[in-house]
Amino acid sequence: MEKIIACIDGSRSSHSVCDHAAWASLRLQAPLTLLHVIKNVHAEAKADFSGNMVLGGREALLEQMVEAEETRGKLLREQGRAVLADAIERVQAKGIAEPGSLLRNDRVVLAIGDMQEEARLIVVGKQGKDGDMVEQHVGSHLESLIRTMTRPVLVAPLAFNQPERFMIAYDGSAAAQKVLDKVATSPLLKGLEAHVLMVAEDNGDNRAKLDHARSALAAQGFDVQVALRQGAVTDVVCAYRQEQDIQLLAMGAFGHSLLRRWFVGSTTTDMIMRSPIPLLIVR
Amino acid sequence: MGFLSLYRPARIRREWFSNVRGDLLAGLVVALALIPEAIAFSIIAGVDPKVGLYASFCIAVVIAFTGGRPGMISAATAAMALLMITLVKEHGLEYLLAATLLTGVLQILAGYLRLGRVLRFISNSVMTGFVNALAILIFLAQLPELIDVTWHVYALTALGLGIIYLFPYLTRSLPSPLVTIVVLTLIAWALQLDIRTVGDMGELPDTLPVFLWPDVPLNWETLWIIFPYSLALAVVGLLESLLTQSIVDDLTDTQTDRNQECKGQGLSNIVAGSFGGMAGCAMIGQSVINIKSGGRGRLSTFTAGVVLLIMVVFLTPLLSMIPMAALVAVMIMVSIGTFNWSSIKNMKRHPLSTNIVMLSTVGVTVFTHNLALGVLTGVLLAALFFANKVSQFMFVGADTDELPDEKTLHRTYRVHGQVFFASVEKFMAAFDYREDLDKVTIDLSRAHFWDISSVAALDKVVVNFRREGTEVEIIGMNQATATIVDKHAVHDKPDAVDRLMGH
Numbered sequence: 001m002e003k004i005i006a007c008i009d010g011s012r013s014s015h016s017v018c019d020h021a022a023w024a025s026l027r028l029q030a031p032l033t034l035l036h037v038i039k040n041v042h043a044e045a046k047a048d049f050s051g052n053m054v055l056g057g058r059e060a061l062l063e064q065m066v067e068a069e070e071t072r073g074k075l076l077r078e079q080g081r082a083v084l085a086d087a088i089e090r091v092q093a094k095g096i097a098e099p100g101s102l103l104r105n106d107r108v109v110l111a112i113g114d115m116q117e118e119a120r121l122i123v124v125g126k127q128g129k130d131g132d133m134v135e136q137h138v139g140s141h142l143e144s145l146i147r148t149m150t151r152p153v154l155v156a157p158l159a160f161n162q163p164e165r166f167m168i169a170y171d172g173s174a175a176a177q178k179v180l181d182k183v184a185t186s187p188l189l190k191g192l193e194a195h196v197l198m199v200a201e202d203n204g205d206n207r208a209k210l211d212h213a214r215s216a217l218a219a220q221g222f223d224v225q226v227a228l229r230q231g232a233v234t235d236v237v238c239a240y241r242q243e244q245d246i247q248l249l250a251m252g253a254f255g256h257s258l259l260r261r262w263f264v265g266s267t268t269t270d271m272i273m274r275s276p277i278p279l280l281i282v283r
Numbered sequence: 284m285g286f287l288s289l290y291r292p293a294r295i296r297r298e299w300f301s302n303v304r305g306d307l308l309a310g311l312v313v314a315l316a317l318i319p320e321a322i323a324f325s326i327i328a329g330v331d332p333k334v335g336l337y338a339s340f341c342i343a344v345v346i347a348f349t350g351g352r353p354g355m356i357s358a359a360t361a362a363m364a365l366l367m368i369t370l371v372k373e374h375g376l377e378y379l380l381a382a383t384l385l386t387g388v389l390q391i392l393a394g395y396l397r398l399g400r401v402l403r404f405i406s407n408s409v410m411t412g413f414v415n416a417l418a419i420l421i422f423l424a425q426l427p428e429l430i431d432v433t434w435h436v437y438a439l440t441a442l443g444l445g446i447i448y449l450f451p452y453l454t455r456s457l458p459s460p461l462v463t464i465v466v467l468t469l470i471a472w473a474l475q476l477d478i479r480t481v482g483d484m485g486e487l488p489d490t491l492p493v494f495l496w497p498d499v500p501l502n503w504e505t506l507w508i509i510f511p512y513s514l515a516l517a518v519v520g521l522l523e524s525l526l527t528q529s530i531v532d533d534l535t536d537t538q539t540d541r542n543q544e545c546k547g548q549g550l551s552n553i554v555a556g557s558f559g560g561m562a563g564c565a566m567i568g569q570s571v572i573n574i575k576s577g578g579r580g581r582l583s584t585f586t587a588g589v590v591l592l593i594m595v596v597f598l599t600p601l602l603s604m605i606p607m608a609a610l611v612a613v614m615i616m617v618s619i620g621t622f623n624w625s626s627i628k629n630m631k632r633h634p635l636s637t638n639i640v641m642l643s644t645v646g647v648t649v650f651t652h653n654l655a656l657g658v659l660t661g662v663l664l665a666a667l668f669f670a671n672k673v674s675q676f677m678f679v680g681a682d683t684d685e686l687p688d689e690k691t692l693h694r695t696y697r698v699h700g701q702v703f704f705a706s707v708e709k710f711m712a713a714f715d716y717r718e719d720l721d722k723v724t725i726d727l728s729r730a731h732f733w734d735i736s737s738v739a740a741l742d743k744v745v746v747n748f749r750r751e752g753t754e755v756e757i758i759g760m761n762q763a764t765a766t767i768v769d770k771h772a773v774h775d776k777p778d779a780v781d782r783l784m785g786h
Contacts, residue, residue, distance in 0.1 A: 042536035047305065047577040050451035051312045051458030053620020058571050062534055 003100075004032045005115055006091075006123045007108070010083035012158065013125030018087050019160035020278060021123040022094035027188050030120050033100035034087045037111040038080045040073040077103065108141045109148055116151050121188070123154045126272060143269055146253050146281055152182065153253075155272055155279040163278070166248035167195035169237055169271075172209040175252040179282040180213055183250050184220040188280075194222040195244060199229055199236045234270045241277065250280040289349070289543075298353045302579045306354075309578025310586025313356055313569055315461040317343070317591050318602070319613045320569070321359045322481055327424045328364040328561060329371040330379065331485035332602075335359040336595050337492040338383075338560025343588025345551035346565075347581045351543030352528045354535065354579045356569040356587060357551060361421045361617075362519050363562050365652050370512045378509055380497035383556030385506075385513035390521055390549030399541025402525050408637045409661035410526055411626045412644025414567065416657050417523070418622035419649050425611045425618075428479070435476050436608045439467050443612025460613045467609040468601070481610065482603030489599050491592070492558040515655040517549075520564035522658060524548050527565035534574050568621050636668040674706035677730075679713030692721040703733035707740035716747045723748050728759025738764065 006021030008014040018034070025032040043065055054060075084101045091099045104111040112122060124145060146153055166189050170176045180196075183189055196213045200206045210226050217224045225244075229236045241249065253268045272279060288294070317339050325335030339358035346357040371379050393399075429436065443463045450459035471478060481487070499505050528544055544565075552562050573583055595602065630638050640661050648657025677700035702710050714723075725744070732738055741757075748755045 043534055043574070043579070047308060048451075048455050048575050049308065049312050049458055050455045051316050051460055051572055051576065052447050052451060052616055053568050053572065054448065055619050055622065056624035057575075057620050058530065058567075058623075059625050061571060061575055065534065 002030050002120050003118050004028065004030050004121050004123065005112070005119045006032060006034050006087070007112060007125070008034055008036050008083060008087050009108075009125070010036070010079070010086075011125065011127070013127055013156065014083070014087060015090065016156045016158055016160045017123050017125045018090045019094065020154060020156040022091045022096050023160070023162070024121055024123065024154060024188060025091075025096055026094075027190070028120065029187070031098075031100065032091060032096050033102060033115075034084055034091070035102050035104065035112065035115065036080050036084050036087075037104045037106055037108045038076045039107060040069060040076050040105060042069055073105075077105075109145050112145060113148050116149055119151045121152050121154055122149060123156060126155055126157050142272065146268065150283055152283070153281045155281060157276050157278060161247055161277075163189075163192060163247040165193040165195065165244065165246050166250060166280075167197055167237075167241065167244070167246045168213075169233075169249060169251040170196050170198045170210070170213055171200060172198065172206060173252075179250055179252050180216055182282050183280075184217050184222070189248070189250075190221070192222075192248075194224045195240075195246060196224060196226045197229065197237060197240050198227070199231065199233045202228055202230065234274060237271065238274055241275070246277065248278050248280060249275060250282065253281045253283055298581050300580070300582065302577075303582060305577035306580045306582035307586050309573050309576035310583040311590055312458050312576045313573050313578065313583065313587040314590035314594065315458050316569060316572060316613075317356075317358050317587060318595060319460065319464060319605070319610050320361075320566075320617065321591070322484070322602075322605075323424075323610050323614050324359045324361050324364040325561070326484050327361060328367040328379070330367075330376055330561060331487075332481060333486050333488040334376065334379075334559060334561050335364075336488050336560075336591070337558055338555040338563050340588050340592040340595075341492065341555040341558050341560050342551040342563045343584050343591065345554045346547050347585035347588065349543075349550050350547035350581075350584070351540040351545075352531055352565075353539070353581045354570070354573060354583055355524075355527055355531050355544075355565050356573050356584055357524065357548065357563060357565045358569070358588075358591075359561055359563040360520075360523065360566050361424065362417050362523050362654050363516055363564055365420055365424070365654070366512065366515050366519060367561060368652070370509070374508060377498045378505070379561055380556050380559065381499045381505065382509040382512045382516065383552055383560070383562040384497065385509055386516040386520065386562045387549040387551070387553030387556060389513055389517035390552060391546050392549075393517065393521055394542045394545030394547075394549060397542050398521070399525060399545055402522075402529075402541065404666075405522070405658065405662055406640065406665045408633075408641040409644050409658055409665055411623050412641040412648070412661050413522065413526065413654060413658055414621060414623050415626060415641070416645040416648035416654060417567075418618045419645065420652065420654075421614055421618035421621065423649070425614050428607050428611045433478065435478055436606075436611075439470065439476075439478070439606060439608035440612050440615075442470075443467050443609050444615060447612060447616050460616065463612055464605055464609045467612070468605050471606040471608075472604055476606070479607045480603060481605045481607065484607070487599045487602055488595050491596060492560070494557055495559055496557065515653060516562045518658075519654045520548055520552070520562060521545055522654070523567065524565035527567045527570050530567060531570050531574060534571070535579065568617050571620075636672075640665045640668065670703070670705040673701050674703070674709070676700040677702055677706040677709060679710065681713075681715075692719065693724070694718070694720055694722075695724040695726060697726045698730035700729075701731050701733060702737040702740070704736040707736050710737070711740050711744060714744050714747070716751050716753075720748075720751075720753045722754045722756065724756045724758060726758050730759075732764045 004021050004025045006017050008017050021032055080103045084103060088099050088101055116122065124142065168180060168183060170180065194217050196210065198206060198210050206228060210228055214224050214226045227240065229240065251271065321335035321339040322332040325332045342357050350357065367379055370382060446463040446466060447459045450462050524544055525541055528539060528541065532539055548564060555561065555563060626641065643664050644657045644661035647660040648654050679696055679698050681694060681696045696714060745755045
């Protein structure tokens, strides 16, 4: 459980994923493995509406499908290896001596799920190959990925900037406390300027919680600033980020029930959509 | 995990809406192909075309929601129609509907009893025989339409076959069977040919199907009449469905739930029976057409059913004008497409026993017109051949190359391999009871005794030696008879196989 796993797919966010992963690997002094998952989709629909059956048509149909998939599979694997080779070069240039690489043929979320036992941190891009050029678009696998992970996930935006200030979105809950402890004890963000933002009513109880958060971080040698604000969570967090020029946001994920998310949407997804900075999501 | 697991949001998205455009188009193609087939199969069973058409609609729509295999097409089929002929002839349609309901109940039962696993006992050659027999039966069922008819019918049928096979070379965007039916109907109508049409074969649907309980007396006598038919229908329906399921699984490289499919088939037959339709099952040919046309999800099956009903109810006057020759042409295509062509080529390579199993399945089916009997024959033969092959893996080695020990007059026999009913004769013949021996040791540690016959044979060997005054000692008995124990608890342990095989 000591590796950094960087999930790349050859899309434009892969470079940034490599950079973020290299940065995390150096800070955590942990080995880096680059993971690329390909999926050779079988039996893709090729429309032939002739609706007739010829002698031996069934066997021929299977043969045709297998042939097409075989060619595509070989091609995909070759492409996959090229994507990995590219990424290896990039992280080596960043100072990672011996990055590992792994090519899997599976569904992305399953493949990463299989590996998470060995992972200390999983780095993924905000959007993948099928993400278009929309800044706010979130990759199709991202939400289910974050939902199934038990390890921290770093969601990388399209460009890498060396973080100097980070903030924790804190609500005083047990989950938020966990995020705080994780951040406080991990070397990943050591030495960066820390901000703790709480979006809640301004009362004594919440102030006490915030103070507790401040002292927990300060005890680990962080330079901490705290703020308590009111409003809609996502809006307040975004406003604070701009005003303080925060370069990384740490938060818990998906605290609400499925039902509520279904109707109201989730803060996590919302945050991913609106953040041009890396997000560290701690489960 | 019952029907409810089918309705998780993620699963609904994947199985219903992951391929909407492809499913809608493929469903349309399949619906066009289903109409002539449903009519033809009704005619085979000896009921009005509407019975098959209503059945096809109900089965396709219900199985879309309840089946285990997305993208598979189920409707009224030839295999089932052939089993109903006698029942319809002797007792009429109402009894057929009652039998259909009972078939559904039996199939749901099979699903809950997890009989999908029983398919393991049906070897590849039996499956091939099943498919080939089905193809031959579909073809034979067309012959009555080609006997005692004018030359026009032959000409139209030939033209129909020509269009079916040649039209795809022009364009693959229109189903060639549909083009055939349209063209032949137009010709027959334009030339005012006096030939048989679908309208002559019985009633066509003119309304949506309505719920009606079969009008049969609810007593033991009724049950006694329909039960044998229902049983055969249930077995054949599940066989063809599970066979089709594995074909579609292979084509799409996915694994699906067999027991769910059994339950779904049962439910769809119950619905079909209560709306005046005959029993049906999955269709090999149509499912392949669906996959070929790009259908993958449940939506394709659902579309096929709904489009079929809409077209049938609105096109009844046109349907009745379709000449039987066009249906015959389509059905000949279906039978040719169903036939497993490579099985003929493979006969040269396959061992004789495999070919005998396949040909017997075909032979018995064609002779009795009952696929259930054909499959039963095939399974029995395959089991016998297997037993025979395994029985060869038994030999008794004795230290016969040297004389028995002078002092003790003692000989050791070592039994290797499989001892069971088929090999006991060979086992008993391997011992020499006429030798002058004081003591015989029989070492069983490398043998497996599979059944009571083998134990009885061993007792007999011991008795024979004792009668000659020879003392017998048996060693390794425990390992050898471990295989008799019918309780499978031992198989759960990782070293079970090793222990069973006496290593």
